[in-house]
Amino acid sequence: MRLSTLIRVLPWLLPTATAFAQTNSTATLAPLTVEKIMRDPAQWLGTSPSNIAWSEDSKRIYFDWNPEKNRRDSLYVIAAGGGTPRKVSFREQRGLPTTNARYDQRYTRKVYERDGDIYLLDLKTGKTRRVTNTAERESAPDFALREQLISYLRAGNLFTWDPATGETVQRTDFRKGSKPGDPLMNKEEKFLKAQQLALFQIIRQRDQDRQAREQAQKALAKLRPKAIYTGTQNVSGIVLSPDGRYVTYRLAQEPTGAKTTIVPNFVTASGYTEDIPTRTKVGVPQTTYTLGFYDVARDTTFMVSLRDLPGYNDQPAYLKEYTAKAKAKSAADTTKAAGAKKTTAASERSLVPFGPFWSENGEHAFLVVRSADNKDRWIATLDPTTRKLASLDRQHDEAWINGPGIGYDEGNVGWLPDNRRIWFQSEATGYSHLYTVDAASKEKKALTSGNFEVQEARLSRDKKTWYISANKTAPGEKQFYRMPVTGGALTQLTTLPGASEVTISPDEKTLAVRYSYTNKPWELYVMDNKPGAKPRQLTHSTTAEFESYAWRDPEIIKIKATDGADVYARLYRPASPVAQGPAVIFVHGAGYLQNAHKWWSQYSREYMFNNLLVDKGYTVLDIDYRGSSGYGRDVRTGIYRYMGGKDLSDHVDGAKLLVEKYGVSPQRIGIYGGSYGGFITLMAMFTQPDVFRAGAGLRSVTDWAHYNHGYTDNILNEPYNDSLAYTRSSPIYYAEGLKGALLMCHGMVDTNVHFEDIVRLSQRLIELHKENWELAVYPVENHGFEEPASWTDEYKRILKLFETNLKSTGATGGSTGSGQ
Template identity: 75%
Template sequence: MRLSSFVRLLPWLLPVSAAVAQTKPVTSAAPLGALTVEKIMRDPAQWLGTSPGSVAWSEDGKRIYFTWNPEKARRDSLYVVAPTGGTPRKVSLTEQRALPATTGEYDRPYARKVYEKNGDIFLLDLKTGRPCRLTNTADRETDPAFALQGQLISYTRANNLYTWNPGTGETVQRTDFRRGTRPAGTQPTDQSEKFLRAQQLALFEVIRHKEQDARARAQAQKALARLGPKPIYLGTKTVESIQLSPDGRYVTYRLVQEPATEKKAIVPNFVTASGFTEDISTRNKVGAPQTAYELGLYDIGRDTTFSLGYQDLKGLDEQPAYRKEYQLRPTAPAPADSVKKASAAAKGKPATELRRVVPYGPFWSTDGQRAFLVVRSADNKDRWLVSFDPATQKIGLLDRQHDDAWINGPGIGYDQGNVGWMPDSRQVWFQSEETGYSHLYAVDVTTGRKKALTSGNFEIQKAQLSRDKKTWFLTANASHPGEQHFYHMRLDGGPLIQITSRVGGNEVTVSPDEKTLAVRYSSATKPWELYVLDNKVNGTGRPMRQLTHSTTPEFESYPWREPEIITIKARDGADVYARLYRPANAAAQGPAVIFVHGAGYLQNAHKWWSQYSREYMFNNLLVEKGYTVLDIDYRGSSGYGRAVRTGIYRAMGGKDLTDHVDGAKLLVDKYGVSPQRIGLYGGSYGGFITLMAMFTQPDVFRAGAALRSVTDWAHYNHGYTDNILNEPYNDSLAYVRSSPIYYADGLKGALLMCHGMVDTNVHFQDIVRLSQRLIELHKENWELAVYPVEDHGFVEPSSWTDEYKRILKLFETNLKPPAGAAGSSGN
């Protein structure tokens, strides 16, 4: 499941002239010594240190801003440092209020930037560094952009589009969207009322005069009134993504129809300031009615609105391949306002129901002459790039990516993905998994010719064009699946030229003049720090200049183990990557633990600092105690292309679980581990795999700790689950084969389950239902530990400590022989 990563995007980025102040170095009184759960589960800010994050350059390139916490405060703060070095200093709140937002839009010459800050719109002169405030209202203005080739600034307020003219200062409302339906007219519609009205006008002169006066007043008021935009009535829909075409002739927008009824799951919160139980409304469950979307177009010149149709999209009438297993008829008709029926019936052919779609865009070329849309099927099995002509409301196919499983991958995601125009305004660039790995492509909108700009058995994880539109700046794992480097490439493709050189993870933010790189770098044993590097092609191997030092002497005093990256040959022949931790003097037939990372689509067998830092340290503790530890990037993990990503389609707990069983076999066959002393643990998706392992592979795994686990996928959210298992009422077989609750009768070993009671992601109800199932099955060798104040991601050190002391006790009790028994390692 996707575990959301919340990144603070604070408003900043103007030059800071104040002198760099000294920051107190992070100190610690004593070395770490032997590891204990109490030591490693403390607040990381208090003893490990907090790495810099949310890196951004000032607009003049003279400062680098980032969030940091060397003071060991409860929250990170904004810091600034010069790229030439020096001691980072904390940015005051007064300074922060003067900084522009990191996000925004630049004009074509990169002379101005328009952005939103605290609900108001600002225009920044990049040469002088002076911002101009365009709005100062109680309403919130958003989505600022340059319009009419930079002549106007557009933005939205109260779901309507406005423009501001820098030359005249005039603000113009461009749309008039209104909730509800158009008011009925004043003329009677009933036949009886029409007769009475006509009779009154024929009989009484005074009534005729009053009618004439009223018509004259209305005509005079209309002539004097300012000509405003056409009222567009939305009914029960809402509007979003409003934008003005470059020539000012059209307004495009997306209409959103929420389901008429939507039942939300409730999570009770028991430990509250009020002393009363408080309910948290969270989300619906997979298969619930979903939001419908359509693209609207307002032709200003013709004062007319249109809704775009998609009936000619190739493959839109195709039903998902999995339905053949059920021999089902096509799904029920989709709402007419979302996707219209094909015109086949009018041509004498049976009508076919079309799948719902979600439109994104339009995306306009630099010269403003062409536009394209990204259209995705609501079931996420198709993604189309189409040309778009607002004058005719016609679309033309540029590219179709289809997947019988679901569309995703780096630069693709679940929305429009990473797309844009090449500088010639004829070609559209985008990313696709067409070859099995996410790569960069360009397609000519006039000829339809498509070209692959990158290729190979690796992923393009991030792509952007240089400001002069001559060079690609790419982040990829081309050298090794577990390494992340920054590359240059020619506009038209060609070899990737590696710029970063240190083995590990390199997260790069390019300076405004594109001469310098701010690099957040880490290795497997060292957390992220901030560096700078010259953005030069012929300089691979140059040392990076370190700007921050975040870790404490206490953390640094321990010899953290660098895991060995190995491959496991899975039963179907696939190479599965994993991290291996081994004791220096491993005992023959010793114990082993497999850590199962969460999120499903996530990579952890890599060469940089793991986001599972506590688990990494706990794995070191286990090695101290004589355990061999394996950490597998099982099927479904990221970093390895489409086949691995979709390896769990319709069978979670299938290949992802057998990868762990194959890993356990490798531990026995190659590393001398006892087949009777293997356990596993993991949280979220890792907890789900742990449950499936304990229930369906009881002879392989003797003990397992399942943390914040999904126990029944029919109770998880729609956005994640529907892609992998489809809807429960359409693909019940996938849910039965994938949900641990159906296999609970297979439990033999020792099972520990831990769950936060205010988990708004995987609800506490999930583990309660499984507990009742275990009770009814008369299972005894299990326990449930609950954490009353914890959400999905634990926060409190006391909760982390309690949880991992229980996990350690589980393994020590069940995976090691009794003290003094033959073969005991003595740990």
């Protein structure tokens, strides 16, 4: 690194450096414009390093980067001690092991897939052996049979390879369709066959030869895996037990007749309109799952029953609301409703198994089982000899189960090295924390606790230490900690304010840290793995043009919500706020996402646009409303059965605070956001027209009954079972309330929130004779815009909307600020 470069890098070591200190003055060197901030980020902002990985000798750090401003990132490498990053050649990349790999228990070998073939790397010698070299694709490599063999999947079946002998063995033989049987013959056919055998010697001889071949094939078949016919079901999750006695697999029955939405693509290379098949809508039949066992020793298969799990068939509490309404009807209707209830209660809930997960000694196994409605998760031991489950932990939530380390699948789970205790994460206390449970005694222990979230947890290679990412210091910070395997105090390793994403070196002596602050994009640092160690910056990604503007460090504030909850938000204020001035509230998307934090936002364009708004005299508020991540279970599920409820009232409370504390005019408040943020904008403009004078809804959900199942069913249940939740949560039902100026923007090839959504709402507004709205369409854009021209057009419209409607107090109604 040249001295001149080093001088330029040093001010970046701390987020409070002069170039990035919070400033209440507008930029003098480089005034912001929409055209500038919506350009290709690689060309003027810079591209941060990503996908951090260590070399196996812990001497080098690999990462994706783009300092040359190319169309795509490239792989770079830098010495752990520092120096100048170097681009890795394509030939050199071909010799590197992939990061999607599995290690053996002693971390002496590593098996991985590259381009559909399997490789084995000896970490002591550095030598690589190619396990497969076929035209077919092999995947999911692992160590098997107490790590003597390498296992992998090919064409939906499990194979093993012996490094000592080079022998490859097929372990499963799954086949689609039904097992073939002898053809059924009627009496006439049986008579004719017997006659032929009696009359003709050549027929008798050929029949005897056939029977001999079949006997030989049966004898040979004993040396091959049992043919398992799966009908119309798909096979996944194939696991070989450590002793080779059992093969477990998951069968998935896909629903039939589920209608898929088609998205037309108008601007195509062919010149013809082309249809894009996308997704189904919420409430359609879902895939069902069963767990199968193949007992190799007995050459037999069986299915595992999940019915013994406690409460597996408990019905959701929200159904009682509909039962109570049914009882208030006429006697005839009540009788009919009671019959319907009986049918519902008798039907079984759909459960989804994950695993089994075997202990390192191969003696014990457990499953994670989720209910399809995500209201229950069980951790249960599995005894394959008795086919019995024993529940160790049940997490139940009448809303839905999720959270850091939990997710929608098996979550973050495993065995401790004693082969007796299982570790997992749970929101049992309202925050995601780390727990253990004894598989024999069922004794549970919390390893972490407090009003914060364990966002990631992993064991050290010697299994004596936990490494944990958590927001313990503040909801808007991410720091890295270590803790003894048995629990205890968390020792903080990273200290820079903001967020630190850590990748530990294989020898666990050094930390590669991807770090950012509110007004500082992500950069790569390195530090010793010990408390108090100083991080050293390895990359510098931003451009001089980007650095010429003093990006604001917004204040993190708390809003006291109507129901008493503390709601966190970012506040941007002008250097000299005008009394009774304008304000804009930005609404982040995704619902379950955090943006009122102290690291570089994934909404970088919106962050820069908020700075531009402040330059023009606006106060800007960015709220982590109910449903956001980072604040525990109660905030996460605060939108259950009512999106547009507490999540919207949090924004109304934010607007009230702007008026009462920060001198904003109640007649000059606007709101904007995309996706879920667009949905909130519509609900705000339709149901709170006296609070918000202008709003821009981008790629907005307008009717939740038209969104996907995986997201919507968790929050609102199914439309036909909980119609009340959908009616009160969908903006299309409230469009009559529009008073202020509304701008709607949507990509026409949006495969997430379909263009159909905004078209239906537009027709609704037309029929309601509303005039103060406009729809801007983007023919080549999907849900996340890509083209700078589209971003620029969209945000010029948003700016004009606010400048037209919020810079003066006129009559209620407003103008969109641009022609239709």
